[in-house]
Amino acid sequence: MLRVENVSTFYGEIRALNLVSLTVAPGEIVTLIGANGAGKTTLLNTICGMLKARHGAIYFEDKPISDLGPEAIVGLGVSHVPERRQVFATMSVLDNLLLGAYQRRDPQIGQDIAQAFELFPILKQRQKQAAGTLSGGEQQMLAIARGLMSRPKLLMLDEPSVGLAPLLVCEILEIVADLRRRGTTILLIEQNARAALKVADRGYVLENGHIVLSGTAQELTADEGVQKAYLGKGNRLQLARCRADVERYVCLDDPAVNSCALCPNRNGGNS
Ligand SMILES: Nc1ncnc2c1ncn2[C@@H]1O[C@H](COP(=O)(O)OP(=O)(O)OP(=O)(O)O)[C@@H](O)[C@H]1O
Numbered sequence: 001m002l003r004v005e006n007v008s009t010f011y012g013e014i015r016a017l018n019l020v021s022l023t024v025a026p027g028e029i030v031t032l033i034g035a036n037g038a039g040k041t042t043l044l045n046t047i048c049g050m051l052k053a054r055h056g057a058i059y060f061e062d063k064p065i066s067d068l069g070p071e072a073i074v075g076l077g078v079s080h081v082p083e084r085r086q087v088f089a090t091m092s093v094l095d096n097l098l099l100g101a102y103q104r105r106d107p108q109i110g111q112d113i114a115q116a117f118e119l120f121p122i123l124k125q126r127q128k129q130a131a132g133t134l135s136g137g138e139q140q141m142l143a144i145a146r147g148l149m150s151r152p153k154l155l156m157l158d159e160p161s162v163g164l165a166p167l168l169v170c171e172i173l174e175i176v177a178d179l180r181r182r183g184t185t186i187l188l189i190e191q192n193a194r195a196a197l198k199v200a201d202r203g204y205v206l207e208n209g210h211i212v213l214s215g216t217a218q219e220l221t222a223d224e225g226v227q228k229a230y231l232g233k234g235n236r237l238q239l240a241r242c243r244a245d246v247e248r249y250v251c252l253d254d255p256a257v258n259s260c261a262l263c264p265n266r267n268g269g270n271s
Pocket residue numbers: 011014016034035036037038039040041042043083191
């Protein structure tokens with residue numbers, strides 16, 4: 001579905017991406033892991049047309065998109081949820097969602113708003129409220145919901161869990177898994193590698209603008225270098241453990257679980 005071939009992107013004379021190649025197949029969740037400054041955001045911005053690659057080529061469904069602008073790329077079915085949940089703070093939740101559909105002229109926009117509210121019930125409750133008054137997690141949900149309003153085939157998420165409480169990290173990643181079940185292909189950037197590898201099929205590791213490793217989520221999780229660099233103690237912080245069973249991670253183990261009698265935060269819990 002997406003093919004990035006030998007892409008190099010520069011800021012002036014500084015090379016932020018160096019001959020990066022990756023692919024995403026239809027129906028996959030692919031994650032891109034890397035430290036601060038590795039070039040993750042630069043790669044997404046290059047794919048979505050906000051930055052131009054100096055070398056290399058990008059194809060979406062076999063069409064070259066490297067020379068297209070952001071609007072044309074959205075029109076082809078690629079949606080980008082940028083870093084730091086950039087919602088329009090003074091606009092209402094509903095207007096933010098409508099803005100996500102600005103390129104569409106079909107009559108199904110209302111239906112998709114209803115679907116967004118079904119996916120994120122809190123947004124329905126808050127639909128008339130200014131987006132800037134939402135909590136961090138709610139703003140992230142709004143940013144994702146807005147990204148979905150263009151009916152993308154490929155959704156690219158730039159650190160959707162950053163700054164969120166552990167349980168919300170779980171919730172956002174469950175939503176990612178759910179979106180895939182509903183047919184959206186996903187390219188997910190995460191600093192929380194452990195959490196990302198739980199939901200992803202495959203992943204790439206980006207260091208200083210180079211892809212240094214790629215493999216299935218299982219292979220990457222088992223890789224000693226990945227464990228040392230990205231799955232160490234510091235990276236565990238954001239993970240939520242099931243309060244009833246300290247060895248289990250809440251819901252991340254099985255994204256299909258919607259309710260759990262053990263979990264006070266899900267249907268079935270009493271406390
Ligand atoms: N607008 C810019 N001008 C100049 N250099 C930039 C610009 N944006 C990013 N860079 C540099 O490009 C490199 C890659 O940055 P990028 O934002 O893509 O990293 P990242 O992997 O997304 O990091 P983070 O995890 O902190 O979001 C960094 O060295 C960064 O300093």
